[in-house]
Amino acid sequence: MNAQAASSARPAGLRRSAEALAATLPALVAEARHLAATVQLGQHGRRLSGMGDEFWQYRPAHGGDAARLIDWRRSARADQHFVREKEWQAAQSVHLWVDDAQSMEFTGDPKRQAKGDRARLLALALAVLLLRAGERVGLADPIAPPRSGEVQLLRLAHALTRQAGEADFGAPLARAILPGARAVFMSDFMGDPAAVEAALADAADHGVGGVLYQILDPVEEAFPYDGRTIFESMAGTVSHETRRAGDLRDRYLRRLAERKARLQELAHQAGWLFATHHSGESAQAALLWLYGALRKAD
Known part of the structure; x- marks a missing residue:
């Protein structure tokens, strides 16, 4: 095969290879x-307190906790204040x-x-x-x-x-x-x-x-x-x-x-x-x- 024929065949071959790859x-x-989808899994949490969307646990409030962190509904059922912590999910x-x-x-x-x-x-x-x-x-x-x-x-x-x-x-x-x-x-x-x-x-x-x-x-x-x-x-x-x-x-x-x-x-x-x-x-x-x-x- 001469150089010109090889040059013209290369794009066609490359395209066929690309199409075959894309089809897979x-x-x-x-x-x-x-x-x-066949594997049923639970949450992939880190089991640590930190930034996240999932509730993890309640803990007793400490002196340095801001009032906005207090869960007042949970605290109303006890004699102390509780903070609602979320699970770290970084x-x-x-x-x-x-x-x-x-x-x-x-x-x-x-x-x-x-x-x-x-x-x-x-x-x-x-x-x-x-x-x-x-x-x-x-x-x-x-x-x-x-x-x-x-x-x-x-x-x-x-x-x-x-x-x-x-x-x-x-x-x-x-x-x-x-x-x-x-x-x-x-x-x-x-x-x-x-x-x-x-x-x-x-x-x-x-x-x-x-x-x-x-x-x-x-x-x-x-x-x-x-x-x-x-x-x-x-x-x-x-x-x-x-x-x-x-x-x-x-x-x-x-x-x-x-x-x-x-x-x-x-x-x-x-x-x-x-x-x-x-x-x-x-x-x-x-x-x-x-x-x-x-x-x-x-």
């Missing part, structure tokens, strides 16, 4: 909203990192979501819940800093549906996370654990608490392979052929258990929580756990 946004946002920032490496595109069954698809759905549904609770949500990437409001949900959906990266395995980002914020890292964490360790250390140094959420396909836990098998990475950079795949099962499962144990220890050292989710399991249960885990990370 309404479906992903709708699915995330539906998932969020918004916090939550950063999401969803691994977009090639390994996340794997699924052991065409009828089952790929790991990356499940991670993106959970991340966006979690964002729906957090935004409804008045939090600011963004990515652990400078392209989408934490913000509140409905428009932010569309920004996140657009960012999360970018084309997958070219690397086999991803590494979490922590450089754009605000000090004192919270974060969720979603990945299969099949890459170098040293990258996870460095990101968690950086986050901990800045007072960031959060969750390491490992997402695996069920076949990655069961290793149901036997006989002649060719194992190839999703990016095609690594390939291994064996005639006796069953002989590798025990060694593989042992190394997987060791990796999980290390991730658990790294999370513990940073004051984070760690859990593993399988893409064949309930997305609702996963979302409920994630939301609860973030509350514990407050």
Whole structure:
């Protein structure tokens, strides 16, 4: 193809790619909203006294309390004055990192979501819940800093549906996370654990608490392979052929258990929580756990 033909074809190809990307946004946002709606949650209060709209408690009035703070109706039922306190509901920032490496595109069954698809759905549904609770949500990437409001949900959906990266395995980002914020890292964490360790250390140094959420396909836990098998990475950079795949099962499962144990220890050292989710399991249960885990990370 000559240079002129290539130049004319590029805008058409770019437009097709853009249209295909845009077509996924309404479906992903709708699915995330539906998932969020299936999770019944209570109020996301801070359980501290301060500025807010929700009533928290009555307390006896002190000498320095202004008369306008007295709840006269409640005080009329007792021999002392009471002040009506509201619950502190200041918004916090939550950063999401969803691994977009090639390994996340794997699924052991065409009828089952790929790991990356499940991670993106959970991340966006979690964002729906957090935004409804008045939090600011963004990515652990400078392209989408934490913000509140409905428009932010569309920004996140657009960012999360970018084309997958070219690397086999991803590494979490922590450089754009605000000090004192919270974060969720979603990945299969099949890459170098040293990258996870460095990101968690950086986050901990800045007072960031959060969750390491490992997402695996069920076949990655069961290793149901036997006989002649060719194992190839999703990016095609690594390939291994064996005639006796069953002989590798025990060694593989042992190394997987060791990796999980290390991730658990790294999370513990940073004051984070760690859990593993399988893409064949309930997305609702996963979302409920994630939301609860973030509350514990407050």
